[in-house]
Amino acid sequence: MLPASPTLLAVDDEPRLLNSMRDLLSLNGYEVDLESDSRNAIERLRTGHYDIALLDLKMPHVNGQQIMQYVAQHNIPTDIIVISGEASFETAVEALRLGAHDFLTKPYTPEQLLKRLDNTLAQRRLRRDATAYQKRLRNSEKLHRFLVNTSPDIIYVLNEEGCFTFLNKRVTQLLGFTRDDLIDKHYTTLVHEEDQELARFTFNERRTGKRATHNVELRLRTKGGSGGHRSFSTQLMCIELNAIGLYSSTGHDNERRHVGTYGVARDISERKQAEETIRYQAHHDLLTGLPNRTLFKDRLNMMIAQARRTGHKVAVMFIDLDRFKIVNDTLGHVIGDQLLRAAGQSMQECLRDADTLARLGGDEFVILLPQVTDHKSASAVSSKIIAALKQPFVINQRELFISASIGIAMFPDDGSTDDELIKNADIAMYSVKNDSRGGYAFYAQAMGSEFSQHMDLEMDLRRALSKEEFAVYYQPQFDTTNRRIVGIEALLRWQHPERGMLYPDSFIPLAEEIDLISRITLWVLDATTAQMRQWMDAGIAPPRLAVNLSALDLKHTTIVDETIQTLQRHGVPGNRLELEITETLIAQDITRATHHLTALSHHGINIAIDDFGTGYSSLNYLHRLPIHTLKIDRSFVRDIAPERNERSVIDAIIVMAHGFNLKVIAEGVETEAQRDWLEQRNCHTMQGYLFSRPLPVQDIEELLRASQADQENPGLIQANRHNA
Numbered sequence: 270m271l272p273a274s275p276t277l278l279a280v281d282d283e284p285r286l287l288n289s290m291r292d293l294l295s296l297n298g299y300e301v302d303l304e305s306d307s308r309n310a311i312e313r314l315r316t317g318h319y320d321i322a323l324l325d326l327k328m329p330h331v332n333g334q335q336i337m338q339y340v341a342q343h344n345i346p347t348d349i350i351v352i353s354g355e356a357s358f359e360t361a362v363e364a365l366r367l368g369a370h371d372f373l374t375k376p377y378t379p380e381q382l383l384k385r386l387d388n389t390l391a392q393r394r395l396r397r398d399a400t401a402y403q404k405r406l407r408n409s410e411k412l413h414r415f416l417v418n419t420s421p422d423i424i425y426v427l428n429e430e431g432c433f434t435f436l437n438k439r440v441t442q443l444l445g446f447t448r449d450d451l452i453d454k455h456y457t458t459l460v461h462e463e464d465q466e467l468a469r470f471t472f473n474e475r476r477t478g479k480r481a482t483h484n485v486e487l488r489l490r491t492k493g494g495s496g497g498h499r500s501f502s503t504q505l506m507c508i509e510l511n512a513i514g515l516y517s518s519t520g521h522d523n524e525r526r527h528v529g530t531y532g533v534a535r536d537i538s539e540r541k542q543a544e545e546t547i548r549y550q551a552h553h554d555l556l557t558g559l560p561n562r563t564l565f566k567d568r569l570n571m572m573i574a575q576a577r578r579t580g581h582k583v584a585v586m587f588i589d590l591d592r593f594k595i596v597n598d599t600l601g602h603v604i605g606d607q608l609l610r611a612a613g614q615s616m617q618e619c620l621r622d623a624d625t626l627a628r629l630g631g632d633e634f635v636i637l638l639p640q641v642t643d644h645k646s647a648s649a650v651s652s653k654i655i656a657a658l659k660q661p662f663v664i665n666q667r668e669l670f671i672s673a674s675i676g677i678a679m680f681p682d683d684g685s686t687d688d689e690l691i692k693n694a695d696i697a698m699y700s701v702k703n704d705s706r707g708g709y710a711f712y713a714q715a716m717g718s719e720f721s722q723h724m725d726l727e728m729d730l731r732r733a734l735s736k737e738e739f740a741v742y743y744q745p746q747f748d749t750t751n752r753r754i755v756g757i758e759a760l761l762r763w764q765h766p767e768r769g770m771l772y773p774d775s776f777i778p779l780a781e782e783i784d785l786i787s788r789i790t791l792w793v794l795d796a797t798t799a800q801m802r803q804w805m806d807a808g809i810a811p812p813r814l815a816v817n818l819s820a821l822d823l824k825h826t827t828i829v830d831e832t833i834q835t836l837q838r839h840g841v842p843g844n845r846l847e848l849e850i851t852e853t854l855i856a857q858d859i860t861r862a863t864h865h866l867t868a869l870s871h872h873g874i875n876i877a878i879d880d881f882g883t884g885y886s887s888l889n890y891l892h893r894l895p896i897h898t899l900k901i902d903r904s905f906v907r908d909i910a911p912e913r914n915e916r917s918v919i920d921a922i923i924v925m926a927h928g929f930n931l932k933v934i935a936e937g938v939e940t941e942a943q944r945d946w947l948e949q950r951n952c953h954t955m956q957g958y959l960f961s962r963p964l965p966v967q968d969i970e971e972l973l974r975a976s977q978a979d980q981e982n983p984g985l986i987q988a989n990r991h992n993a
C-alpha cells in the first residue's frame with residue numbers, strides 16, 4: 270500500500286522552477302521536498318523514502334544520470350521522472366535505460382506533470398500489489414508444501430495411466446520407498462496382489478466432490494518401512510485411502526477429460542492392530558492363547574453343518590484336569606496358570622491342525638475332532654492326551670503331577686446342537702471322574718441321571734454339616750508285640766438320608782472341589798478331640814488319636830491356630846494328636862508344609878505320612894519336616910508274598926523309618942501271613958481288618974475298655990475279636 274499522500278523529491282538547480290513545482294504539487298495534494306544541490310539529493314534519496322523523484326538532468330557537480338545510476342546501484346525504491354530541458358530522443362532513451370520511469374521535457378504544462386505523476390504512481394501501485402501478491406503466493410505455496418510434506422498421510426497424484434506423478438515425503442517414512450522410486454511407476458507397484466482388483470476399481474471410479482471414493486482399505490508393500498501389520502507380512506502396511514478424479518476442460522466445447530486421480534492414504538496399522546486385538550480377545554482365552562468357548566462353538570457349528578452334508582461324525586471331548594485344584598490352591602495362581610498353559614500346550618501337541626482345542630475356563634478344556642468316521646479316532650486322541658498329561662510338568666523347578674478325565678460326545682448320535690454336545694461330553698467326563706478311575710468315556714444316556722445325582726450330591730454335601738449327618742468311625746492301631754492299642758485313626762462317614770452310609774472316597778474329593786473341606790476337617794478335629802476328652806476322663810483313652818488332613822487344609826494359614834485352639838478347648842494335650850497327611854500334599858508345597866507342620870509340632874502334635882511310598886517319596890523332605898510316623902500304604906501290604914524272599918518296598922520303608930528314627934505303621938493288614946511277614950521285618954505297629962474294622966463310637970469305646978481291662982488283667986482280650 271502506498272501512503273495516503275505520496276512523498277516527492279524535486280531536484281533542480283533552478284530554485285525558481287522548484288518553487289513553481291512545489292506550488293503546483295502542493296495544490297494537488299502532494300507532499301514535496303525541494304533540492305537545488307544535486308550532491309544533497311543523493312543523500313536525501315538514500316535516507317528519505319520518497320515515492321517519486323522529479324529529476325533534472327543537467328546540474329552542476331552531480332548530474333541527473335549519475336543520480337539515477339546511484340539509485341539503481343543501491344536499489345533505492347524511488348521511481349524517477351526525468352524533467353529535462355533536452356528534448357533529444359537519445360537523451361530520453363538514455364534516461365529510460367538508466368531506470369527513469371518517465372520523461373518530461375521543459376517547458377511542460379501543469380497537466381502534463383500531473384498526468385506523468387498519476388501514471389507513475391498508478392504503475393508503482395500495481396507493481397507493489399503484484400509484489401505483495403507474489404509474496405503471499407510464495408508464502409501460501411510454502412505453507413501448502415509444508416502441510417503436504419508434514420502430513421501424517423500419504424498424498425498422491427496419479428496420471429491418467431495410473432502412474433504416480435506426485436507423492437509427498439511421508440511415503441518414504443511409511444513405506445520405505447523414496448519418491449524417485451515411485452514417480453512414473455504404476456500404482457500396482459505398491460498395492461498387494463490380493464488387493465489390486467479393489468485398487469483398480471477404486472482408481473477407475475473417477476468420482477469427484479462428495480461422490481469421491483472414501484475409506485477403501487488396501488494393503489501396500491513396504492520396502493523395510495517402519496509400518497507393517499502383524500496379521501500380514503511385515504512387508505505390508507494397511508492403509509485407508511480416498512481417491513478423487515482429476516479433470517481438465519478441453520477444446521471449444523469445454524468437455525471434461527479425466528486426467529488422473531489424487532487422494533490421501535492413511536496408515537491404519539495401529540487401528541487394525543487394535544481391532545485385531547479386540548477380535549482376538551473376543552475369541553481366545555488370554556491365559557493359554559487357545560480358542561475360547563465362542564470360537565469353539567463357531568467352529569463346532571461349522572463342522573456340524575458340514576457333517577450334515579457329508580454324513581461324517583464330529584467328536585466333542587470334554588477334558589477336566591484332575592488334581593489341578595489342589596495345585597492351584599496350595600501352590601498359588603501363578604504356578605496354576607503356568608500349569609494350565611503347559612497342559613494346554615501338551616494337549617495341542619496331541620492334535621492335528623484341523624482339530625480345535627479350546628479352554629472353557631478353570632481347568633476345563635474341550636476338543637473338537639471334525640470329520641471322524643467312528644469312535645476309534647476319539648479313543649486314540651483321548652489315550653494320547655491322558656498319556657501326555659501323566660508326564661510330570663516341571664514348573665519353577667518343581668515336578669507337578671496331574672491327570673485328565675475325558676468325556677466324549679459324538680454328533681449326531683449324542684446331540685444335534687453345539688450346546689447339547691458340549692453338555693453331554695461334560696456329563697460323560699463327570700461319569701469318568703465319579704468312577705475315580707481317570708481315563709475317558711463316551712457319553713451314554715444312563716450317564717445323564719448319574720450326572721444329576723452328582724449335582725444332587727453336591728447340594729446334599731453343602732447341607733450335611735448343618736444337618737449333622739457326619740459321623741466319625743475309629744480304627745485301632747495295635748502293637749503286635751503286646752496286642753495293645755497304641756492309637757486310633759478317625760475315619761469320617763456320611764450318613765446320607767437316602768443313600769445310606771457313604772465313605773470318604775465318594776465325597777472328600779467333592780468337598781475339596783467345592784471348598785468345603787476345611788470346614789469338614791475342623792468339624793472332625795472338634796468332634797474327635799471332644800471324644801478324646803471324654804475317654805481321658807473315663808480313663809480309657811488311647812495314647813494317640815490320628816486325624817486325616819486333606820491336601821487343601823494346609824493352604825489355610827489358620828489351620829495351625831484352629832487346631833491348637835480346638836485342643837485347648839477340649840483340654841487335650843498336643844502329643845495325644847497325630848495328623849496324617851499325604852506325600853502329595855507335602856511335595857506340592859514343601860515350604861508351606863514345613864512352616865505349618867513345624868508350628869504344629871512345636872505344640873507336641875505328631876505328624877504321620879499317610880500312604881508312604883505311593884507318591885513322590887523324597888528323602889529331602891524327611892530331613893526337613895518334623896515327621897514322627899511313616900504309614901506303609903495298604904497297596905504294599907496287599908502285595909506281600911511270604912513265599913518270595915526278595916527285598917520289597919516295605920523293606921526299604923522300614924529301613925528308612927528306622928534310619929530316621931521314625932515310627933512305622935503298616936495299614937491294611939488283612940491276613941496273619943501279612944502280619945507275620947511284617948513282624949519278621951521288625952514292623953510291629955499295624956492297622957487293618959485282621960485286627961479291627963473302623964468302628965462307630967460305642968464299639969470302639971467297648972474295645973478301648975476291654976483293652977484297658979486287658980492291660981490291667983493281661984490275656985483277657987483277643988485283638989481280632991472285633992472284626993465285623
Ligand SMILES: Nc1nc2c(ncn2[C@@H]2O[C@H](COP(=O)(O)O[C@H]3[C@@H](O)[C@H](n4cnc5c(=O)[nH]c(N)nc54)O[C@@H]3COP(=O)(O)O)[C@@H](O)[C@H]2O)c(=O)[nH]1
Binds near residue numbers: 818
Ligand atoms: N481329609 C480327610 N480324609 C479322610 C477322613 N476320613 C477318612 N479319610 C480318607 O479317606 C480315605 C478312605 O477312608 P476309608 O474309606 O475310611 O478307608 C479307611 C479304612 O476303612 C481302610 N482300611 C483300613 N484297614 C483296611 C484293610 O485291612 N483293608 C482295606 N481294604 N481297607 C482298610 O483304609 C482307609 C484308611 O486309610 P488311611 O487313611 O490311609 O490310613 C482314606 O485315604 C482316608 O485317609 C477325614 O476325616 N478327612
